[in-house]
Amino acid sequence: MTATLLTPPTPADGPAPPDDPFFGYDRPATYEVHVARTEVPVRDGSHLACDLHRPADADGTPATGRFPVIVYDYTAYDALEQLGEAARFYVTRGYVAAVCNARGSGDSPGHLDPFGPQEQRDNYDLIEWLGVQPWSNGRVGQMGLSYGGHSTLLVAVNKPPHLAAIIPVDGISDWYENTIYRGGIYSARIREWQRNTAPDTLVTYAEHPLYDDFWRARSVKARWSDLDVPTLEVAGWYDRYRDGMVRNFLARQDNVWLVAGPWEHGWPAGQYADIGTGGFLAWWDHWLAGRPAPLPAKKVTSFETPDGGWHQYDEWPPGDTRRLSFARDGELKPGGIRPIRASYEVNTDEGPRTPGEGLEFRTRPLRHDLVLAGGVEATIRAAFPATDGALAVIVDDVAPDGTRTRVTNGWLRASHRFGHERAVPVRPGVGYELDVHLWPTHRRVAAGHHLEVTVASDDYPEIDSDAPPGRVTITGGTIEITTTR
Numbered sequence: 294m295t296a297t298l299l300t301p302p303t304p305a306d307g308p309a310p311p312d313d314p315f316f317g318y319d320r321p322a323t324y325e326v327h328v329a330r331t332e333v334p335v336r337d338g339s340h341l342a343c344d345l346h347r348p349a350d351a352d353g354t355p356a357t358g359r360f361p362v363i364v365y366d367y368t369a370y371d372a373l374e375q376l377g378e379a380a381r382f383y384v385t386r387g388y389v390a391a392v393c394n395a396r397g398s399g400d401s402p403g404h405l406d407p408f409g410p411q412e413q414r415d416n417y418d419l420i421e422w423l424g425v426q427p428w429s430n431g432r433v434g435q436m437g438l439s440y441g442g443h444s445t446l447l448v449a450v451n452k453p454p455h456l457a458a459i460i461p462v463d464g465i466s467d468w469y470e471n472t473i474y475r476g477g478i479y480s481a482r483i484r485e486w487q488r489n490t491a492p493d494t495l496v497t498y499a500e501h502p503l504y505d506d507f508w509r510a511r512s513v514k515a516r517w518s519d520l521d522v523p524t525l526e527v528a529g530w531y532d533r534y535r536d537g538m539v540r541n542f543l544a545r546q547d548n549v550w551l552v553a554g555p556w557e558h559g560w561p562a563g564q565y566a567d568i569g570t571g572g573f574l575a576w577w578d579h580w581l582a583g584r585p586a587p588l589p590a591k592k593v594t595s596f597e598t599p600d601g602g603w604h605q606y607d608e609w610p611p612g613d614t615r616r617l618s619f620a621r622d623g624e625l626k627p628g629g630i631r632p633i634r635a636s637y638e639v640n641t642d643e644g645p646r647t648p649g650e651g652l653e654f655r656t657r658p659l660r661h662d663l664v665l666a667g668g669v670e671a672t673i674r675a676a677f678p679a680t681d682g683a684l685a686v687i688v689d690d691v692a693p694d695g696t697r698t699r700v701t702n703g704w705l706r707a708s709h710r711f712g713h714e715r716a717v718p719v720r721p722g723v724g725y726e727l728d729v730h731l732w733p734t735h736r737r738v739a740a741g742h743h744l745e746v747t748v749a750s751d752d753y754p755e756i757d758s759d760a761p762p763g764r765v766t767i768t769g770g771t772i773e774i775t776t777t778r
Contacts, residue, residue: 307565311594311603314587316568318575322385324348327355328377333393335418342400343393343419344373346384347428359430361581362389362423366441367416367448369407369490371399382570388577391423395444407440407491408447408468408511416448424455432581436460436573438560439534443468443513446541449524450516458523458580460573463558465537466544467515469508469713472534473498476704476729477713478683478756481643482533504713513537517544524549525576525589529556529564530598536732539668542609546592551609553595553735566596566603597664598736610667610733612777617656617744619770625656625746629771630672636766639678639750643758651749652767655691663738667775669701669731673748674770676725678763680718682707685752686729688772689745690738697745700738703731704756724768746772 310316327349332340348356365380373392380390396415397405406412420433433455435445442464449459465471472483479502487494501507509515520541528538530553542551552572556564578586591605617625621633640650671686684705689697708716710727719725738744750765751758 307567308602310566310568310571311605313590313594313605315575315589316572318571318578318586320386320574320578322382324356324385324387325351325353326381326384327353333391333419333422335396335415339396339403340401341393341396341415341419342373343391344377346377346380346390346392348384348387348389355428358428360387360389360428361430361577362391362433363577363581364416364419364423364433364435364437364445365390365392366437367393367395367419367435367444368437368440369395369398369405370440373399383574383577386574387582389423389428391419393419405491405493407494408443410510412444413447413451416444417451417453420448420453420456424453430581431455432457434458434460434577434581436462437464438462439464439558446513446520446524447511449522450513450519452519452521456522458525458576460525460527460576461538462527462560463529463532463534463538464513464526464541465534466513466517466540467508467537468511469504470514471537474502474504474713475756476683477502477706477709477716478704478759481754481757503716513541514544517541520545521548523576523580525572526551527561528553529558529561530596530735531555531557533558536730539609539733542593546608550589551593551595552589553593555596555598555600595666595735597666598734601664601737610775612664612666612775614773614775617746617772617774619654619746619767623654625654625744625772630674630769632769634766634768636764637749638764639682639760639762641751641758641760641762643753645753646749646751650751651747653745653747654770655745656743658693658743659738659740661740663744664736664777665700665738665774666735666777668733669703669775670773671703671729671731671746672726672771672773673729674724674726674768675707676722676766676768677707677719677761678765679721679761680708681716681761682719682765683750683756683760684727684729685747685749685756686731686772687747687749687752688731689747690736691743691745692739693741700736700744701732701734702752702755703729704752705729724766746770
């Protein structure tokens with residue numbers, strides 16, 4: 294059955310930002326803006342095409358003095374004018390904003406290799422050039438959304454000396470697992486982006502189906518120990534990359550703060566429960582400008598979806614773990630794994646499943662509201678019809694009228710059950726125990742609703758339906774959820 298995807302309420306009449314001085318911070322604009330196209334040199338003799346937006350006096354000439362610098366949304370999308378308009382807020386408050394095209398995009402010469410080592414070196418060189426200019430105070434920050442969010446995280450683990458703090462929005466932790474090979478299975482949804490942005494990757498990514506040095510070079514996860522600058526992660530509970538952002542926080546809780554709202558992929562501005570600009574400005578004023586601006590009151594600021602408001606926590610996840618087991622009658626019951634035997638047919642079509650191409654297990658209608666807050670982990674005992682297979686595990690919130698809303702999901706190629714670094718075939722018909730990681734969530738499931746877990750071999754349109762045909766037999770399974778009550 295098809296579930297409605299998680300979508301936030303409309304922006305109209307949304308709640309106020311969290312009741313925290315960090316988000317309410319403000320100060321007036323005091324400058325105009327001067328813009329100049331600049332070719333920023335990089336170490337191999339090439340350059341990046343950048344628009345430098347500098348604080349200006351009333352006549353439009355650059356203001357005297359030294360200012361902190363922000364690299365604003367370093368991407369390959371050639372949107373310098375649009376990004377410059379967005380950066381204006383910071384420039385009028387005393388920041389230099391550098392808006393640049395990555396190598397091989399816009400007017401920056403060379404070959405585009407998204408997040409590759411060359412792009413990271415260029416970003417490093419850009420920060421170091423900005424840090425020593427006569428109008429710079431030597432403290433540089435970087436912020437960006439999506440592509441720009443991952444670029445921001447990647448340059449941080451390269452540790453340029455002048456980088457003082459970052460704000461990644463909807464970034465990731467690992468380009469392989471979060472985006473390209475989800476659970477070791479190629480993401481069908483990423484191909485259009487590849488064709489439109491970097492068509493060469495349709496070849497190069499297919500040449501690396503396992504997690505090797507090619508992917509480690511494009512990964513934050515592989516270098517978490519080097520993510521040591523102050524980091525404000527801004528994520529959305531309706532964003533398809535939220536898992537990477539939460540994992541970054543869990544790996545580096547001393548220097549990472551997490552703000553997770555009821556947002557789809559994109560800047561919070563204009564979305565339901567928009568947090569405004571106060572927190573962004575406070576972050577930069579604190580770390581770059583040396584102003585007495587506050588930091589978030591807690592390490593985690595999270596919105597309880599769909600409309601439970603803002604909550605702040607000292608740690609994440611904030612609750613207790615519960616285990617629910619698959620039962621023979623199709624129910625989810627408290628406790629550890631128990632023996633069952635059920636099977637389904639593998640869907641090999643590039644389209645939604647039909648009846649019989651998955652198994653469903655459900656709780657009884659909830660007597661009280663249940664708040665899911667944290668990661669979800671599944672353990673599935675399965676036997677496959679061939680030397681490989683796939684598992685998709687999907688959790689839905691089902692209302693009394695049958696309306697289904699997807700809460701979270703996760704995937705795993707059976708041959709990757711020991712990790713993505715190597716493929717270990719399964720023996721047809723032999724049972725294996727596989728651990729499937731599902732994306733984290735923060736959602737209130739209302740009394741009278743029930744949770745339903747689907748186990749299948751496909752999840753259109755998230756992953757390729759490339760599992761071998763035949764019947765998969767499930768002999769047991771559990772779901773671990775984290776709840777606040």
